[in-house]
Amino acid sequence: MQVGLMNECLFSKSQIREFEEYLFEHEIISNDKLKEKAAKSCEKFILKHFSSKKNVIIFVGKGINGEDGVLLSRLLLNSQNNYKITLFFIDKLSEKSYKNNHADLEVFDTCGQLDLSVFDIIIDCIFGIGLNRCIDKKLTELIIQINQSSLPIISIDMPSGLNADNGCVMGSAVKATHTLTFLGLKFGQFTFQGLEFSGKVSLFDFGLGHLLHKFCKSPSARLLLPKIINELIPYRQQHMYKNMNGHTLVIGGDTGMFGALILAARSALMIGSGLVTVLTRKKHASLVSLHQPELISYTFTKKDFLY
Template sequence: MKILSPIRMKKYDQFAINTWGIPGPVLMENAGRSTYRLLKEEYLEPGMTLAVVCGRGNNGGDGFVIARYAVRDGFSTTVFLLCEPSDLKGDALLNMQLFRSLPGTIVPVSGGELKGLDQYDIIVDAIFGTGLTKEVRGLERQAIDEINHCDATVIAVDIPSGLEAEKAVPLGTAVKATHTYTYGYAKLGQIIYPGVLYTGRLTVIDISLPPSAEENVGIDAYLVDGPMLRGFYRPRSPHSHKGTFGHVAVVAGSTGKSGAAIMASQAALKIGAGLVTAVIPATLGPVVETKLTEVMKYPVDDRGTGTFVTSSYEELRAFLEDKDIVVIGPGLGASDETTAVVRRLYAEVDKPFVVDADGVNAFVGHGDFIRK
């Protein structure tokens, strides 16, 4: 899954509008219509009532689009507007005017407190979007707290209001959503904690941003998820065998941390390696032998220390020469001799390496090895 910061997401919107010529109202219509479609498919049942809590910005405009489609389909829908109608501008104003042409209800609450949400089946949070950077105060804070005290299903539009979209922290307070429908791309604040706890389920909605924009605007991060991992797999011929799919050497383990070597080796097999050998300090041999069946074991002399030592290097290097992949690090420990062995293997063995855990620690203060 591709992840954006709020600043980069804003650049995508600008690219779509200024470079591709997609009008802002079209993007808002796409966002609101798609949100309503999924909301209806997943949550709405005949006779249900909706409360849409709208702020004064574009997030509120998205809320008006959702409310318009709900009214069109016969659902009793009330929009609670956290400002005066005259405060709205641009695309949000346009969509409020469109909503007014239907028999829905707008309740301005700018002069008092938001009350009565507990009587609705579904609450749509359209107060703040991903651009929020200041602490939530006043009426908006009271509205968010009111939403959080209701037992209704809460749907967040783009991001739970009050959640900082990059650092994943509530700005004073934040809506605790049942489900968040976000637009274009997932945001950093939705996939790291504590933001995950406020986001609930997360669905990314296509709002017609041109895919080519990625080449111009870029991506901030990737979330390793099921679809990404499945994309790495290739069809396997019935004529293949274990030697077809490579030999992984897992250099891991030390006294008290044999479990790391065992689990990493099992994971290598599960992910599809044809052959896996756990390369371990010899002292760990009896423990690892009893725990691993399919994985082969190669104990390396450790002088009885339970960890790799300087004299282990030549034996390690010789064994790794004909392997396809080297996994190094899980449970190795952080002794000076062990970390020196890790760095030397990485520098001198010409194989693809997966460096993890204590393997990463071995390079602290030795960034020149990584650059090479």
Template sequence: MPTTHSLTESLFTADGVQALDRFLIEDQGVDGYGLMQKAARAAFRQLMRHWPDAASVLVLCGAGNNGGDGYLVALNALRQGLAVDCIAVADPQKLSGDARRAWRDAEQAGVAIRQWQAVAGDERIRLFDGSPVVVDAMLGTGVRGQPRAPFDEVVRQVNASGCPVLAVDVPSGLDASRGVAEGDAVKADVTVTFIGQKLGLLTGEGPHFAGTVIHDTLGAERAPADFPVEAVASLAGWSRCREWLPPLSRSAHKGVFGHVLVVAGDRGFGGAGLLAAEAAARSGAGLVSLATRPEHVAPALSRCPSLMVRGVVHGNELAPLLEKADVVVCGPGLGQFAWGEQMLQQVLEAGKPRLLDADALNLMAHRMPVVSDEQVITPHPGEAARLLSCSVAEIEADRLAAVRSLQQRFGGLALLKGAGTLVAAPDQLPVLVAGANPGMATGGMGDVLSGILGAFMAQATRSGALSLADGVVLGASLHLAAADSASRSKGSRGLLPMDVIDALPGVLGAAETRVEEARVATGEVSDD
């Protein structure tokens, strides 16, 4: 996972972003009001991009610089001929500094500003009913906890109105550091965020409340070399990670791409192992073996005859399979009874690089805790809570802290599933895999991820062209990209794990074409 100082790839807490703002203004001599004007213009551009037919806008302004941004958005809208309703949710007389200047400039330019308390109840409803878009500039990154009155009331009214919402910097009520809403929070369609990326917009509840996140650095493309605040994570998505795919040699053979052994599928859960094994095969593993209950062998071969499927009853039957494997994926549908315990014990004793998921993690939590630098664990929040002996709410309250704790406690790499998947590796900055797809909220999607990761772990182990950490991030981003591709053709409701597997070759093929075209363009290879 490459380190980066790029502000488009670095993620900060709310405190970190505020420190960056102060550093630019106080130490780098950047004009604070100029930055506020840039932010307002950027927000207004996105408003017109997403709602080009809007003839009017309702702008809700709070205290502090977020409110200042809102007043200047209202000013930009007025100058562009839009009808503007501008509501001061906080008393503008109490503003100071750049925010006060923004309020004064908007007022002097003719923006009609009314205080929320002065707007009667029926008129408040008409304000929202008559507005094609609402701009939320009430509570910025520095606000913690539940919105207080009157902000809580306004937030509820925004959400109840059904109006499209553009949030300025962060949706009001969302914790920009952790991605949680402790009370009411604005449900935005688009969030335009500035300078430093906020971790909380992209993980946990962040994607739900922030909608489409648009990041504008306002011209500050890189963090200053002497900036005293470190990023807390880096950002990776398929558009970035696909560039890590090693070029395919024309003389490659199956041994180059590694042998993945999937140990999975107790009685009644045969599909889990098959999903993981087929996903590994579709993600470029050279060889894939599946060790499962004997009764699952025939259905597995019927579905995917390229797999090597072995029925196993006792743990000692795994030995010859483990010996041949480069990487072991263990856990999907493993069960928590004697058969699964035997299989997991053999996998742990083999000492091969391994990925542990699902019931392997549940067994670890209750019976077999194990620490190893040779493993990747991939829990969802419920499994993470069991591994860390806490509640799911505690995991979701601070996902970054949770993934760090998992890595420190169990060694190797930890991947915490969910919206804004997080990956932690030793002595490296955690990585957030950007994106969320509600269609993935169905049984079996995690099994597909396990297989994809197993394939890239095997390729990393055999070729050395990828580090293990890069392979895991690459696999997680591919999983999401394939789900997004499948959703575009089939929709998110009713999306099945098999749909994601079927989309893998197309997504990988498009990436390979892109890489090859880039190599031709740079003269690295000939197109003859």
């Protein structure tokens, strides 16, 4: 698995799209090569983590995410791991064109009854970052069936139905156990419903992660990973004592909000603030030391804020 160095950065779909354009325009990599690399990474991942799951069904959409699925099926079939691959085309037209070019691939007859229990693993290539509207009723029924299958579900680039920018489920979405995503992590995989629907996210940046970072100047957001938090907390030398480790003032604790005050003050202590003072209402001040004896408390009245 190839994981980018900037793997805590999250990108929007327009940032990824513009970056792809930049790559193609500057001939850093061709469109076909990028698709090939994407499919190859997925093949490697599946061979490494799911080699015993031989009976594979791939749901194929009409965009390039669907193309990823067809390329992947070809690679898996050639991998000599005795895979049995079934392609399920969401769109009749793309089914027809693929049938002409890939006559040897088994295509599920959409008129028949779909029984997912005969398969070992599901690959979701219905929509990637090109999702631009809500999922219709017919597709929703299929997605419900996929989600109820209890099989491992690998979503390619994005769980289909999940908005890549805000993590919103667009009517319905595939609930992936794994998402294999390309070039950069997408904001929507880590926010709102994205966390629930993306499963374990693996990033394949094809060695272009640095370039993406440079190109975008600033990502949409960053993940607060434990290693980043550790870097932010200053190292405490042995001779240091409370007066040498900063002083935090927490103001709050209005009527009925005393808990928030204590939680905020405790957090300040926990991240290493040497002294923590709370400024709160008189009726709360006496309770502070009962809850957290290290805290210093001061009170204020309405009058203090009049001048």
